[in-house]
Amino acid sequence: MKITGKYAFRQSLPVMAGYLVLGMGFGVLLETKGYGVFWALAMSLFIYAGSMQYVAIDLLTGGASLISAALMTLMVNARHLFYGISMIERYRDTGAAKPYLIFSLTDETYNTEGIEFAMTALFLVVFTEQWKSTKNHISAVTGVAASVVCLVIFGPDRFVIPAMAAITVLLTLMRGCFEKKEKAGQKND
Amino acid sequence: MTEFQGILMVAVIAGVTAFLRFIPFLVFGGKKKTPPYITYLSGVLPYAIMGMLVVYCLKNVNLLAPPHGICELLGGGIVVLLHLWRRNTLLSIAGGTVIYMFLVQVVF
Secondary structure, three states: OOOOHHHHHHHHHHHHHHHHHHHHHHHHHHHHOOOOHHHHHHHHHHOOOHHHHHHHHHHHHHOOOHHHHHHHHHHHHOHHHHHHHHHOOOOOOOHHHHHHHHHOOOOOOOOOOOOOHHHHHHHHHHHHHHHHHOOOOHHHHHHHHHHHHHHHHHOOOOOHHHHHHHHHHHHHHOHHHHHHHHHHHHHHO | OOHHHHHHHHHHHHHHHHHHHHHHHHHHOOOOOOOHHHHHHHHHHHHHHHHHHHHHHOOOOOOOOOOOOHHHHHHHHHHHHHHHHHOOHHHHHHHHHHHHHHHHHHHO
16 A cells, blocks of 8 residues: 555544644643743643653652653653664664654654543553553563552652663563563464 | 743753654664664563553552542543543543543542
8 A cells, every 4th residue: 555645644633633632731731830832832842742741740840850850751751762662674764854753753642630630541541552452461560560569669759760670670580481472472373 | 940940851851852762773773783682672661661650640649548549540440441442542531531530629
């Protein structure tokens, strides 16, 4: 099938609809915290990462330090590292468009009191989609379990870094059985 | 926080985000093949990270004090159920959020 601009536009419509809702929610929430249109525009243009922008509102209003903001961004947006990895081959020959393509890598699933729940809802939707997309749930369960344990031990403000470390260590240790499972799955095909 | 500090913070967040986006291409985008360990991680990490992000969003929920997280439980449950039913991102987010806002403002 020939991929035309028209086709690409139609495929992206659901994502655009999601972005419109999230974007409006973001703008409204920012406004209630005392930050106006300039902030909403600048953040959406330069950060261009919806979930991070919502977290940024917390950071701005909570008076977090720049280091905390940097670390939180590393944690929340670390998954972009891995989007990039999966796009390396696909973006190889894109020439002048490459920087824009890289800049605009997003979750793509975008796909006043209580509206921040939209972010929780978004992550739950992505989590559900991921769950449905594979039979092997070890990684997802590891993520949730490690995070809950770290949350209890370190408290809400400090658990993310230990959780990410624990997740990485656990997944590395489990690499052996993941790949055994892959091989077993292939033998049965 | 002053306005200038706020601008600095947005710049830091934007900078770190851009760094995270570009670094795989700078490190691995060359002629060499991606190391198998990185390929493995890129396959499994997204699931674990999304699990962590869900926990992160709910980190301040106090299960011991009323209302014991019931708004989040019901709101989140509606999100997941709606999504399993229709697989429509917009519907799932909007539906769950509306229920949550209703519960938080009117009921509890």
